Every structure is written in structure tokens, then in C-alpha cells.
Amino acid sequence: MPDLLSRPVGAHAPAAGGLATTALPHLDATAAEAVQVFVSNPRGWALSDGEPAQDEAFLAGCADRAVPSYIHASLLVNLGSPTAATVERSAATLAHGLHRGTRIGARGVVFHAGSAVDDGYAETALRQVREVLLPLLDMAAAAGGPRLLVEPSAGGGRCLAARVEDLAPYFEAVDWHPWLGVCFDTCHAWAAGHDVATAGGMGATLDALVATVGHGRLSLIHANDSKDACGSLRDRHETIGVGTVGEAAFAELLRHPATAGLPVIVETPSAGHVGHAADIATLTRLRAAPTAAPTPRTQTPRSRRSRG
Numbered sequence: 001m002p003d004l005l006s007r008p009v010g011a012h013a014p015a016a017g018g019l020a021t022t023a024l025p026h027l028d029a030t031a032a033e034a035v036q037v038f039v040s041n042p043r044g045w046a047l048s049d050g051e052p053a054q055d056e057a058f059l060a061g062c063a064d065r066a067v068p069s070y071i072h073a074s075l076l077v078n079l080g081s082p083t084a085a086t087v088e089r090s091a092a093t094l095a096h097g098l099h100r101g102t103r104i105g106a107r108g109v110v111f112h113a114g115s116a117v118d119d120g121y122a123e124t125a126l127r128q129v130r131e132v133l134l135p136l137l138d139m140a141a142a143a144g145g146p147r148l149l150v151e152p153s154a155g156g157g158r159c160l161a162a163r164v165e166d167l168a169p170y171f172e173a174v175d176w177h178p179w180l181g182v183c184f185d186t187c188h189a190w191a192a193g194h195d196v197a198t199a200g201g202m203g204a205t206l207d208a209l210v211a212t213v214g215h216g217r218l219s220l221i222h223a224n225d226s227k228d229a230c231g232s233l234r235d236r237h238e239t240i241g242v243g244t245v246g247e248a249a250f251a252e253l254l255r256h257p258a259t260a261g262l263p264v265i266v267e268t269p270s271a272g273h274v275g276h277a278a279d280i281a282t283l284t285r286l287r288a289a290p291t292a293a294p295t296p297r298t299q300t301p302r303s304r305r306s307r308g
């Protein structure tokens, strides 16, 4: 049984065919200690009610294994969209995620911070964030259900939050509601220009995050290496240690006080369970020997850029 204080490491598990039928075997085959799933089409708006038997079996299976679970909302969710229908569908998708999340015992529903698409809409976009999120946060808090976890994005397209400092106006928009947390994605932060690969860079980024939103807000980590350069604004995930971020940054992540007790989920390329099993093994190795971390990279962002 994983010790939850020791940063349980897991993966985003496939769920096609049913949460219990597909996600639980993935969890076992990868030795995952935490799990994240989609409960609706990640690239569509259709909201599946799921099969109650699958949800119950998944809930029981996660409880048996003492594995914390999370939902990732559809990638189309954008509370900053200038298109009213998109904002309405985003709200419905988050409400659905909270409902299914309660049924499967999920701790959080992750959604991307969103984008105002162009500069002129940024202020209105944050008003939309407030209008949509406040009632959902109140409802989830009253029910004691999953928290909503905003994930800063890779940047570009007038993102509402990409760099960790951008989270302040986002939280301000919902009056720092206690039920809003943060999901920190290493690949997104790197793409948005946080140099997490240089020694001390990951720690400095996490420090900046905590300085911006305070303690107790960071709730989940997405550990992904990247195929692209720092500041590229590109969100192409790579196997841990193989990409431009490198192993040392993940060792730093796993020994930073801000991540103590937080689940760490990989969303890396995986043929079946193979890639995720390897990434989970890498991260558990780095977690077990944080003082024997590999030598941090010292090359400049410019020299890394040529690798991409």
C-alpha cells in the first residue's frame, strides 16, 4: 500500500470499455499508486452518464489499493472562450465531472485554465471564469465532493494562466474560493518559459507557485517530459528523462516540500501499459533516492533548443 505522504506516482489510465474493465488493469500493470481518467470524450462535448456498476467497481478497486483518483475534464473546456456555447458546454462538462467524480470517489477534477483567444477579451474572460466557477465551487464544497483543479497551460493564444504567477488573477476572479486547487504540469510550465531543467529551476518554479497561490492550493502534479524547448509554447509530452526537461528536474520535483504528499501523474506516450510502467518506475526510483539524483544539466536554454 503506497504511503500517501511519499508522493504516490501513477498515470493517466485509458478508460474506453469502462473504468473498472480498462483503468484498473492499467493501474495494476503499471504499478501505479495514483490514477487519473477521462469520464467523457476528451476531444468532444458528449457527456456520458457512465455505467453505475463500472463506477462502483472502480471506486472499490481504488479503495482496495489505497489509490487516489482524479478526473481530467475534456480538453475542449475553455472558460475564457469568446463563444457563449463553448462557455456553456464547459460549465456543463465541469458539473458532469464533479458528479461522476463524486460517484467514483475522485479527489479532484482537473481542467485547463483556458484562453481568451485575443487580448481584447481577457477581462471578460475572467468574469466568465467567475460566473461559471463560483456556483460549481460552492456546490462541490457543500457536497464535500472533488475539488476543481485548474491546470496552467503551455501558453500562447492569450492564455488565462500559463506561467505560475498568472494564477493570481484567476484565483482573484473566484475570491480565492477554498475549493479551487492547482494541478501543476511540468511540460506546460517548461513550454510557458519556466526553465525547470536548470539546477534549482524546478524548485524556484514551485516556490513561485506557492508564493502566488499560498500553501494548500497545489493538489496534483502532472509529470511529463517535453519534446520541445523551454518557452516553445508547445505541449508535446515525452517519456520521463528522454525529453528536453530531463531526469534531474523530476528528482528536484520529488524532493521539493511543496509536493510532499501530492500524487504525481504521468501523461506520457505509452503503447498499452509499457511506457507508463517505465515512467512510473523512473519516478519511483528518483523518489527513493532523491539525494543520489543525476547531475543537473548545466547547458543554457539556447543549447537545449537545438535538441528539439
Ligand SMILES: [Zn+2]
Residues within 6 Å of the ligand: 151, 185, 222, 267
Ligand atoms: Zn497535464
